[in-house]
Amino acid sequence: MAVAQAKQDLTEARIDALEMPGGAGWADEARGHALSRLRAMGLPGRRDEYWKYTDPTSLTQIEAPRAAVFDATDEAAMFDGIERLKIVFVDGVFDAGASDDLSLAGVEIERLSEATAKDIHWAREVFGQLEAAGQTPVARPLAALNTAFATDGVVIRATGKAARPVSLIYLHRSDRSDAILHHVVRVEEGAELTILENGPAAARFNKCMEISVADGGAFHHVRAQGRDHERRAATHMFARLGEGSTYKSFTLTANGVMTRNEHVIELTGDDASAHVAGAAMGDGKSGAFHHDDTVFITHDAVNCESRQVFKKVLRNGAAGVFQGKILVKPDAQKTDGYQISQSLLLDEDSSFQAKPELEIYADDVSCSHGSTTGAIDDTALFYLRSRGVPTDLATDLLVLAFLDEAIQEIADERLADDIRLRLQQWLERRRKG
């Protein structure tokens, strides 16, 4: 594919400003391939179909736009009540001092740089491999850039049922930090792992996670992005699912100038299941808000199930985007695919754009998708007010109710309640702020 000159220049300029970390032969090779992919695709531009609704400029420009340091010292740490193994990154750099000891029953954890320095390592089967597979049929250049240049990250291998969730905590200390993190996850046969992610990370954040789930394995992911207003983030989750395995991911998002969360999931073993959900709350009052959920699920095995549930509440000129695709390959009979994206627009300045897609080549499948955009229910609002609940609080109750359908997708009730509580706190803060 010929890349237009302007795009090529942009891409080369960006590449020039980055330094590829060195490692063992296999890792260097993987990074080299990723760089070639990036060059062949070029960084995304406004004219690319896949970026029609989201302007990638701030994500691709050489220097990260300044973002005021955000430190949520005024609220309890996320997932505070949950027993977990904490791994801390400050502006995209692993902080051993702030992290727990990386040993956990049923799990092996290493820093990416250590793993990629070893001549033989399980991560070679995954690192850059799932990302590469996820580049067709749609290009994801920011993910290729990530594989090539990621400076830090962790590799996590679950061999049994993980004793506790692994909690990745991202802290932001520098207003110009430009973090590129790459995590590699392998869930072995019948093993179970939960990964939690939260925190502002950096002024600009490019994060990639590759997750390979072997037969009968289960991977759970709960993430909270917020309340850093000036965040710019592009994240990718690439997953490959074996027979009878499970993948469940939920993301809560609040604030953020620019967030693009992509999920690229391939169901390659029979009877596998993938659930992806997101609840986003955007307020354009304290700066722009743009949130984009882009999901691509490929069914390539028999009797698999996938589910996408995305909800957004937008106000004061906030913008939401959903691009969701279910691709059912010819042999993927008995596929059960479901997709819903809904937005609640609290005023006329806010906008939601949805592009649901189904592409089905098998004949015995059940796939459905839906997308709605609506305003707050006036009748319900009046009912609440007639009982003495002020308009702003009544609106928040309805907002919580609306987003809860996405939160219900979280399997672990404690985590779901934690997310609910956080959402309530954020809404309350907003109401009182």
Add this chain to the structure above:
Amino acid sequence: MLSIKNLQVKLEEEDKQILKGVDLEVEAGRVHAIMGPNGSGKSTLSYVLSGRDGYEVTGGSATLEGEDLLAMEPEERAAAGLFLAFQYPVEIPGVGNMTFLRTALNAQRKARGEEEMSAGDFLKLIRAKAKDLKIDAEMLKRPVNVGFSGGEKKRNEILQMAMLEPKMCILDETDSGLDVDAMKLVSDGVNALRSEGRGFLVITHYQRLLDHIKPDVVHIMADGRIIKTGGPELALEVEQNGYADILNEVA
């Protein structure tokens, strides 16, 4: 308690006058009933008093203990002590009945400068009140009115009334959709709330509700006005002869 003087109301969107000068005084400790044929403006009166959108007051006044109701937001009216039991209680998916009631109760207390009720006290109170209305724990946990039968919805309205302890209660066709047993339950709930300091305005088509909730005063409303006022016997007259006689008599 509730004082309505020459209240005139039209639809906001249409040039249609619904209330054409309503005068009504409900005293504390008394139960007034309004009866009237369909389209007489009974429900509009309840909506306008509670502050629902879509109506324009073109004249007259409505006060609660001397405070101008019409100048207040719906939530302020509630905090001031006004309560409307809806003819069609609204379903709110995703909002738990308990959360709803606790939020409402504490919002009202806060608006009145009172201390919020603790979770423990609230739980104790709602359990006791729910029991009287035969509302089980399951119903309290469910989203507001979602999947409730007609009778359950009306009982839930009365539960809200019992919890919020308003000064002035308006019941808009609370008997509609109720079978005999449910009517008894709802009426018992209302009667339990009758007290010296509380006024009631019961809007109904039929006399049968008034067998259970005995009114002190009965008004007949037609074409946007109260055309006749009397004692409980007026309701019986309607039951026997319909509205036609009264309408003719006034005309």
